[in-house]
Each structure stands twice: as structure tokens, then as C-alpha cells.
Amino acid sequence: QVQLVESGGGLVQAGGSLRLSCAASGSFFVTNAMGWYRQAPGKQREMVAGITSGGRPNYAAFVKGRFTISRDNSKNTLYLQMNSLKPEDTAVYYCKPVGMTVPWGQGTQVTVSS
Numbered sequence: 001q002v003q004l005v006e007s008g009g010g011l012v013q014a015g016g017s018l019r020l021s022c023a024a025s026g027s028f029f030v031t032n033a034m035g036w037y038r039q040a041p042g043k044q045r046e047m048v049a050g051i052t053s054g055g056r057p058n059y060a061a062f063v064k065g066r067f068t069i070s071r072d073n074s075k076n077t078l079y080l081q082m083n084s085l086k087p088e089d090t091a092v093y094y095c096k097p098v099g100m101t102v103p104w105g106q107g108t109q110v111t112v113s114s
Contacts, residue, residue: 002026002102004095009108016085020108022078022095029076033098036069036080038091039107049080050098063089085112 008020020036033052039045049059049069057069068081078095092107 002028002097002100004102004105006093006095006105006108009093009110011111011113012085014085014087014112014114016112017081017083018085018110020080020082020093020095020110022080022105024076024078024095024097026076028097028100029078030073032100034071034078035096035098036078037094037096038089038110039094040088040091043091045094048093051078082110085110087112087114 003025005023006020008018010018012018031053033050035050036048037045038048047060048063049057049067051057051069051071066084070079090110090112092109094104094107
């Protein structure tokens with residue numbers, strides 16, 4: 001059974017940093033690409049960054065150069081280091097394996113004040 005638990009969100013001032021974690025249960029993690037997604041109030045969920053099973057990252061244009069995605073396959077954990085945060089980064093952040101239909105986790109709230 002797939003279980004995803006996101007953590008690390010919080011309230012931060014613009015220009016600050018946060019590091020999100022996603023603890024995944026299930027054997028899928030090591031062999032699957034993983035992604036971070038976010039949903040802001042009144043907006044559709046969007047992909048922020050992805051990483052292949054081998055560790056190759058890709059980023060949405062709006063976070064490139066500010067966010068870094070990484071993974072630790074020995075711990076079944078996905079990370080998102082977020083630097084130079086902007087108010088428009090305010091959203092609930094989720095992780096999910098790419099291409100798999102699984103339930104979303106509860107997400108972690110990130111709020112960036114101006």
C-alpha cells in the first residue's frame with residue numbers, strides 16, 4: 001500500500017528557505033520517478049519539480065534556480081530545498097510518484113509572507 005507523508009512546511013518571510021520532506025512507504029519508491037506538486041488557493045495543482053529513479057532532476061520554470069529536488073533511496077524519502085521563497089510560492093505542497101495513480105498525501109502548507 002502506498003503512503004506518502006509530507007512535512008517541513010511553515011511560515012517564512014520572502015527570501016527565506018524551507019526544506020520539505022516526503023516519507024514514502026512501499027517498494028515503488030526506489031524504482032519510480034517522484035515529483036513535488038503544489039496547489040495554491042483557487043488554483044489548479046501544478047508540478048514543481050521531478051526526479052528520476054536515478055536522481056536526474058527537472059524543474060518548472062518558475063522555481064528553476066531557487067528549488068532543489070533530491071532523494072534518498074535508502075530512506076525512501078524525497079526532499080525539496082526551497083530558497084529565495086516568494087509570496088507566490090504559498091501553497092500546499094505534495095509529493096507523488098510520477099505516472100502512478102495513488103492517493104495524494106495530506107500535503108504540507110507553505111506560507112510566504114511579503
